[in-house]
Amino acid sequence: xxxxLRCVTCQESLDLDALAYQCRCGSLLEVAYDSxxxxxxxxxxxxxxxxxxxxxxxxxxWRFREGLGAFNDSSIVSLPEGNTPIFFSESLAHYAGLxxxxxxxxxxxxxxxxxxxxxxxxxxxxxKLGITTVGCASTGxxxxxxxxxxxxxxxxxxxxxxxxxxxxxxxxxxxxYGAQCVAIKGDFDDAMKMVQEIxxxxxxxxxxxxxPFRLEGQKTIIWEMLQDLNWDxxxxxxxxxxxxxxxxxxxxxxxxxxxxxxxxxxPRLATIQAAGASPFYKxxxxxxxxxxxxxxxxxxxAVRIGNPxxxxxxxxxxxxxxxxxxxxxxxxxxxxxxxIDRAGIGCEPSSACSLAGAKKLRxxxxxxxxxxxxxxLTGHMLKDTEAILADGVASKILEVEADxxxxxxxxx
Ligand SMILES: *Cc1c(COP(=O)(O)O)cnc(C)c1O
Ligand SMILES: [Zn+2]
Numbered sequence: 001x002x003x004x005l006r007c008v009t010c011q012e013s014l015d016l017d018a019l020a021y022q023c024r025c026g027s028l029l030e031v032a033y034d035s036x037x038x039x040x041x042x043x044x045x046x047x048x049x050x051x052x053x054x055x056x057x058x059x060x061x062w063r064f065r066e067g068l069g070a071f072n073d074s075s076i077v078s079l080p081e082g083n084t085p086i087f088f089s090e091s092l093a094h095y096a097g098l099x100x101x102x103x104x105x106x107x108x109x110x111x112x113x114x115x116x117x118x119x120x121x122x123x124x125x126x127x128k129l130g131i132t133t134v135g136c137a138s139t140g141x142x143x144x145x146x147x148x149x150x151x152x153x154x155x156x157x158x159x160x161x162x163x164x165x166x167x168x169x170x171x172x173x174x175x176x177y178g179a180q181c182v183a184i185k186g187d188f189d190d191a192m193k194m195v196q197e198i199x200x201x202x203x204x205x206x207x208x209x210x211x212p213f214r215l216e217g218q219k220t221i222i223w224e225m226l227q228d229l230n231w232d233x234x235x236x237x238x239x240x241x242x243x244x245x246x247x248x249x250x251x252x253x254x255x256x257x258x259x260x261x262x263x264x265x266x267p268r269l270a271t272i273q274a275a276g277a278s279p280f281y282k283x284x285x286x287x288x289x290x291x292x293x294x295x296x297x298x299x300x301x302a303v304r305i306g307n308p309x310x311x312x313x314x315x316x317x318x319x320x321x322x323x324x325x326x327x328x329x330x331x332x333x334x335x336x337x338x339x340i341d342r343a344g345i346g347c348e349p350s351s352a353c354s355l356a357g358a359k360k361l362r363x364x365x366x367x368x369x370x371x372x373x374x375x376x377l378t379g380h381m382l383k384d385t386e387a388i389l390a391d392g393v394a395s396k397i398l399e400v401e402a403d404x405x406x407x408x409x410x411x412x
Contacts (some may be wrong), residue, residue: 104377326357
């Protein structure tokens with residue numbers, strides 16, 4: 001057996017295809033590998049795949065397939081995802097007080113967020129297991145992504161959303177792709193509790209980031225970033241944190257890349273939370289002793305999460321990468337978002353946590369001016385148009401009668 005499931009706390013192992021999201025001991029499961037799985041999984045092979053016409057090679061996820069569980073090509077569901085751009089902007093580097101600040105923009109995925117990378121692997125696993133119905137709780141992007149991949153795979157999907165707290169474009173995607181949408185009169189954490197209970201009773205296959213296959217897919221954000229940089233890793237990787245799936249996946253990806261000899265040193269992770277939804281930040285400040293769930297409130301709805309399910313994994317990855325956790329206010333988030341939008345790059349509010357956080361860590365001297373930084377932008381600008389139009393500073397739409405002299409007068 002080359003790949004299997006393993007508990008991150010008690011180390012008990014399970015069959016890779018066991019239908020379980022948690023260990024008997026209550027802790028989280030991860031996909032683990034025997035070293036023989038990766039004998040023939042090197043940089044050269046991955047680099048060569050970028051030049052072929054093979055369906056799987058052309059996916060920014062499945063190019064790394066040896067490191068993502070164990071699949072027959074026929075069960076792989078791909079749209080294809082990944083292959084996201086890296087941006088540099090003089091003005092944004094200046095904004096953060098850095099010289100070398102790049103952005104890996106995960107909004108350039110098929111449904112507009114990084115969730116597609118994890119979803120591609122989780123839905124492929126569902127197909128491999130012969131599942132017919134998949135589901136999730138979501139602040140919006142997971143449901144849009146799930147709906148797309150389930151539709152593509154011919155599976156039924158059910159998504160649970162906090163009523164009134166999800167941007168319209170994300171709901172529209174879920175509806176359009178054909179998911180059954182259920183609005184829960186509560187917050188994300190209530191929806192999460194509910195869907196876990198339903199999944200335990202076997203009514204659906206859960207593809208939230210508690211599902212270890214989601215995190216395997218999200219590792220490829222880092223692997224592809226390292227490949228983009230010619231395997232010369234940055235000093236820091238900065239990422240927003242909500243349910244902490246990315247923080248967990250990024251640390252695992254970096255450790256595995258290092259163990260395989262793809263990179264010579266390990267970048268440090270910086271996870272940035274919105275101040276109104278920052279239980280991980282508070283725990284970090286408290287030496288990671290425990291996590292106190294909180295009532296979350298922030299304009300960054302994608303990270304409006306008060307009880308992150310991946311806390312145990314994320315804590316270990318922050319330690320393993322000598323990482324840090326920071327928090328930023330809604331005002332800092334929106335100022336950073338405006339700057340990203342004005343640089344022609346654009347992102348949704350939650351994504352701007354990474355620029356706001358990079359700036360804050362630079363201001364505090366934790367990130368040095370000359371250090372190389374990659375900030376991950378998690379979602380596309382069109383994901384939350386309400387936030388743009390409600391922003392009094394950004395939106396100044398002039399209204400005028402259809403009269404050319406009046407229009408000219410206005411522009412003068
Ligand atoms: C899901 C999501 C996040 C939060 O990521 P986690 O892995 O849950 O920490 C951040 N930004 C956007 C746009 C998201 O959709
Ligand atoms: Zn266990």
